Amino acid sequence: xxxxxxxxxxxxxxxxxxxxxxxxxxxxxxxxxxxxxxxxxxxxxxxxxxxxxxxxxxxxxxxxxxxxxxxxxxxxxxxxxxxxxxxxxxxxxxxxxxxxxxxxxxxxxxxxxxx
Amino acid sequence: xxxxxxxxxxxxxxxxxxxxxxxxxxxxxxxxxxxxxxxxxxxxxxxxxxxxxxxxxxxxxxxxxxxxxxxxxxxxxxxxxxxxxxxxxxxxxxxxxxxxxxxxxxxxxxxxx
Numbered sequence: 001x002x003x004x005x006x007x008x009x010x011x012x013x014x015x016x017x018x019x020x021x022x023x024x025x026x027x028x029x030x031x032x033x034x035x036x037x038x039x040x041x042x043x044x045x046x047x048x049x050x051x052x053x054x055x056x057x058x059x060x061x062x063x064x065x066x067x068x069x070x071x072x073x074x075x076x077x078x079x080x081x082x083x084x085x086x087x088x089x090x091x092x093x094x095x096x097x098x099x100x101x102x103x104x105x106x107x108x109x110x111x112x113x114x115x
Numbered sequence: 116x117x118x119x120x121x122x123x124x125x126x127x128x129x130x131x132x133x134x135x136x137x138x139x140x141x142x143x144x145x146x147x148x149x150x151x152x153x154x155x156x157x158x159x160x161x162x163x164x165x166x167x168x169x170x171x172x173x174x175x176x177x178x179x180x181x182x183x184x185x186x187x188x189x190x191x192x193x194x195x196x197x198x199x200x201x202x203x204x205x206x207x208x209x210x211x212x213x214x215x216x217x218x219x220x221x222x223x224x225x226x227x228x
Contacts, residue, residue: 032215093215105158
């Protein structure tokens with residue numbers, strides 16, 4: 001099965017600085033890589049995603065890059081704000097048949113933005 | 116926009132009791148996924164349904180079962196509860212034509228005492 005590793009496990013940045021979270025995956029058949037933000041007591045919220053035929057995607061202050069050869073993808077948050085503080089999960093997706101796509105998550109990164 | 120609805124939001128049960136968690140997917144979404152998240156852990160895939168049929172199975176204990184009904188809502192039934200079943204249970208839904216994007220509900224916090 002798929003295995004996703006995520007680093008770092010915790011990250012503290014000053015407000016306005018950038019934050020970078022990195023993930024690697026093991027199964028070359030994975031073709032979709034979403035990032036989720038989870039605030040305390042809430043469900044994971046999809047914030048950005050990238051498909052295997054794209055190398056980079058940007059949405060305002062958030063960007064994601066994908067290196068298929070290295071099986072590596074990263075989340076970049078610029079101009080961080082206190083409300084960016086949360087746990088961020090990367091995930092890799094394998095088609096598991098019958099219309100179902102199984103998500104395998106990384107262990108998460110707790111991001112703290114210090115005002 | 117409508118989101119995934121889960122009920123109840125909190126549930127307290129004793130060991131060996133039974134619990135039923137409900138999930139109402141986003142309208143028109145035909146695929147439902149169940150995940151379990153322990154404290155400080157990442158969500159672990161349990162089971163999924165597409166068009167009311169089980170489509171994939173993950174690390175779901177034999178004590179647990181689930182189904183998807185004709186209106187696409189899903190229920191996760193948990194029997195002979197153990198202390199280790201205490202966790203957040205999330206339901207996510209997706210639409211077949213855009214099946215890669217899964218949208219999560221707010222979760223049900225199950226506490227087994």
